Amino acid sequence: xxxxxxxKDGVVVNVIEYQEQPTTPPSGFxxxxxxxxxxxxxxxxxxxxxxxTDPNPPVLVEMPAPKSLTDMILADPTExxxxxxxxxxx
Amino acid sequence: MSSIxxxxxxxxxxxxxxxAVAGTTTLTLPTLTGTVSLATRTVQVFTSSSGTYTxxxxxxxxxxxxxxxxxxxxxxxxxxxxxxxxTTFGTLTGSGGAxxxxxxxxxxxxxxxxxxxxxxxxxxxxxxxxxxxxxIGGQGGSSAFGGGALGAQPNNAGFAGATNSGGGGSGGNxxxxxxxxxASCIGAxxxxxxxxxxxxxxxxxxxxxAVGAFGAGAAAGGQAGGNGGSGVIIVQEFY
Numbered sequence: 001x002x003x004x005x006x007x008k009d010g011v012v013v014n015v016i017e018y019q020e021q022p023t024t025p026p027s028g029f030x031x032x033x034x035x036x037x038x039x040x041x042x043x044x045x046x047x048x049x050x051x052x053t054d055p056n057p058p059v060l061v062e063m064p065a066p067k068s069l070t071d072m073i074l075a076d077p078t079e080x081x082x083x084x085x086x087x088x089x090x
Numbered sequence: 091m092s093s094i095x096x097x098x099x100x101x102x103x104x105x106x107x108x109x110a111v112a113g114t115t116t117l118t119l120p121t122l123t124g125t126v127s128l129a130t131r132t133v134q135v136f137t138s139s140s141g142t143y144t145x146x147x148x149x150x151x152x153x154x155x156x157x158x159x160x161x162x163x164x165x166x167x168x169x170x171x172x173x174x175x176x177t178t179f180g181t182l183t184g185s186g187g188a189x190x191x192x193x194x195x196x197x198x199x200x201x202x203x204x205x206x207x208x209x210x211x212x213x214x215x216x217x218x219x220x221x222x223x224x225x226i227g228g229q230g231g232s233s234a235f236g237g238g239a240l241g242a243q244p245n246n247a248g249f250a251g252a253t254n255s256g257g258g259g260s261g262g263n264x265x266x267x268x269x270x271x272x273a274s275c276i277g278a279x280x281x282x283x284x285x286x287x288x289x290x291x292x293x294x295x296x297x298x299x300a301v302g303a304f305g306a307g308a309a310a311g312g313q314a315g316g317n318g319g320s321g322v323i324i325v326q327e328f329y
Contacts, residue, residue, distance in 0.1 A: 001138060003303045015159070015175035015186070015303045017138040017320060028140035028298040040306045042173035043186060058170045058191050 004035040005045070005052065012045045012052070127329055136323040137254050140300035143179070146327055151291045153326040156184050157211075157233045157256035158283025159302035160318025161197040163248035164190035164217055164228070166264035168311030171197065171280045174256070175302030177321035182288055186302045187281030190214045190228055190261050190315060194278055197258060197305075199231050202284030209234045209286075214258045214279025215241065225265040228278040230258030230318065234285035237319045241279070248277060248307055251319030256283030259305070262313030280305055280318045299323055 006014040006026060016026070018035070025033040041052045073080045093107045109115075119126070132146065145152065159174025174186025185200035199211025212231035225244065230251045232238035237255020242248045242263040251257030261277025283302060301323055307315035 003306070006140075006300075014178075014300055015172075015305075016140055016300055017303045019139070022140070026140050028142055028300055040172050040309070042189065042305065043176060044173075058194070 002037050003039055005038045005041045005047065006033050006035055007047045008033045010047050012041060012043050012047060014043055015041060130329045132327045134325045134327070136299060136301050138301050138320065143297045143299050143325065145293045145295055148329050149293065149327045151289060151328045152293045153289045153328070154179050154182060154323065155285070155287045156182060156323040157235055157285045157321050158184035158186040158200040159304045159321045160211070160230060160233065160237065160251040160256050160258040160282050161187035161189040161214065161280025162305035162307040162318050163214070163230060163239065163259035163261040163280050163315030164192045164194070164277030165308035165310050165315050166217070166262040166275050166277045166312030167192050169308035171259060171308045171315045171318070172305040174200065174280070174283050174305040174318050175300075175321065176200075177283065177300065177302040177323060179299045179323055180294070180297040182286045184256070184284040184286045184302070184321065186305060186321070187211045187214070187231060187256070187258050187283050187318060189305050189308065190258070190278030190280045191217065192277045192308070192311060193217050193219045193275055196228055196231065196278040197281035199281040200284035202286045205286035205288040207287040209284065211256065211282030211284050212238060214261070214281050217261050217276045217278035219275045225263070225274065225276055227263030227276045228261035230260045230279040230316065231282035232257050233282035238282060239279065239316050242313065245313065247310070247314040248316030250307070250317040251280070251304065253319055254322040255319040256285070256321050257319040258282050259307045259316030259318045262308070262310065262315050264312040275312065277308065277313070277315050280315070283321050
């Protein structure tokens with residue numbers, strides 16, 4: 001069983017599993033629909049020049065690097081006081 | 091036991107028999123012209139593919155239930171899950187659930203339309219960054235059939251939604267085990283497919299149908315997300 005994008009006019013209108021490559025158009029669809037094997041694809045994606053693209057790609061968010069304890073103390077000296085208090089060091 | 095035997099016009103007979111029990115019962119025939127049939131029922135289940143459904147000969151009504159494909163879970167970093175396919179039967183549509191993102195809100199449940207009952211799929215659980223050690227990954231949303239994937243344990247890939255439930259896959263989990271420390275992030279769960287239910291009296295001769303595929307779980311980035319559950323169509327036929 002493989003996943004196929006059902007494409008019409010360059011837009012993915014559905015994603016369906018078939019045992020084998022379906023006919024053109026796939027059974028149950030009108031003329032103009034084509035089934036193209038694809039695993040990672042979603043409805044409403046675009047299909048141009050043999051490539052699937054997401055018209056609304058998710059915004060990539062940079063994950064902040066974890067701060068070291070030294071960096072935190074240098075950025076805010078009150079952190080040193082909090083650390084001393086937590087460790088019982090006056 | 092008393093009986094009445096009715097002879098056919100050309101051949102054969104029909105025997106009407108009263109039950110051999112005490113008491114008086116009354117059977118009232120409908121004030122309509124037609125054929126009284128014994129109650130029989132058949133069922134067809136479509137778990138993949140697309141095609142044309144043909145209403146069986148003599149079928150008086152069909153009860154259709156369907157669900158769209160579940161969205162895939164997001165990876166713990168970088169990649170989002172795919173949206174599930176739409177399940178359709180004539181004009182009835184259960185849309186696929188959206189894929190879960192990484193560090194973001196869970197995938198939205200799929201829409202549902204044109205049924206007697208239309209239930210939007212459940213949303214996936216959110217992911218996040220800087221999560222507490224021992225956090226559980228974003229669970230997949232459940233459809234009216236259930237099937238949402240459980241949240242993954244720390245440092246594990248997401249799980250798949252139940253097959254043909256339309257449930258969402260869960261997000262990958264890159265958090266640290268309880269007691270450990272360090273930066274961590276978890277992927278969001280995929281949304282479930284929308285559910286539609288309709289009783290169609292006097293059905294048409296044929297209907298086009300398609301069963302929505304599962305949304306693929308996001309490839310790692312950290313830990314991968316789980317696949318959603320594919321959709322299904324259940325047609326009960328009444329004669």
